[in-house]
Amino acid sequence: MPFRATVLTLYPEMFPGHLGVSLAGKALERGDWSMEAVQIRDFAGDKHRTVDDTPAGGGAGMVLKPDVLARAIDHVAADDGRPRLLMSPRGRPLTQERVRALAAGPGAVVVCGRFEGVDQRVIDTRGLEEVSIGDYILSGGEPAALVLLDAVVRILPGVMGNQLSGVHESFEGGLLEHPHYTRPQIFEGHEIPAVLTSGNHAAVAQWREATARRLTAERRPDLLERARHPKRDPAQPVKK
Numbered sequence: 001m002p003f004r005a006t007v008l009t010l011y012p013e014m015f016p017g018h019l020g021v022s023l024a025g026k027a028l029e030r031g032d033w034s035m036e037a038v039q040i041r042d043f044a045g046d047k048h049r050t051v052d053d054t055p056a057g058g059g060a061g062m063v064l065k066p067d068v069l070a071r072a073i074d075h076v077a078a079d080d081g082r083p084r085l086l087m088s089p090r091g092r093p094l095t096q097e098r099v100r101a102l103a104a105g106p107g108a109v110v111v112c113g114r115f116e117g118v119d120q121r122v123i124d125t126r127g128l129e130e131v132s133i134g135d136y137i138l139s140g141g142e143p144a145a146l147v148l149l150d151a152v153v154r155i156l157p158g159v160m161g162n163q164l165s166g167v168h169e170s171f172e173g174g175l176l177e178h179p180h181y182t183r184p185q186i187f188e189g190h191e192i193p194a195v196l197t198s199g200n201h202a203a204v205a206q207w208r209e210a211t212a213r214r215l216t217a218e219r220r221p222d223l224l225e226r227a228r229h230p231k232r233d234p235a236q237p238v239k240k
Helices: 022-030 066-076 096-103 120-125 141-153 201-219 221-228
Strands: 003-009 033-039 084-093 107-112 129-132
Touching (some): 033 066
Parallel strands (some): 003 107
């Protein structure tokens, strides 16, 4: 079955966003994957469609109500087996390994938080996996959800014109990607490295490997350390 994404949000008009154009958009039209954006307010129980309340114990901001969000989750994902993800700055960092695992599955339910946060009880009772796309704060979970889904959708079968494009990229081999060059041969006095136009495929592969390792050592030495001491991806849930 095609990958099925269901997004719970207070702003469904933000979806599919950029995923409705280019390769992802064409794949969406073909039915290679599907997306449904669901309005959380539709599950509020009062005439004002209230979805938030003040935080217990005091403090700034508002908190997304557990009863409203629980009804929304139960409506779209009652025992359908898809992972339930909550975009959250306190979540485990999204990794390419986790992206591949999601792409290999049936889809995902993605909850977009707003306000100060989400009531912890709905996180616990509905088994939400908190996911972060970086150490910074956004105005809501919607942009983060689009980032996550972009990373997943682009590696689904048939989405990219050349599947090798998804293999030789940063993080896929545990390294940052090598530099790229194209014509003209000389640009403002700078030439394309001679090895890349030599026709020697083995030499090209060696150059790309060496430059990828150099860039990784300079910019992300943690990736090299992780490759030397592989561990289970902490973003991958442990089956019980």
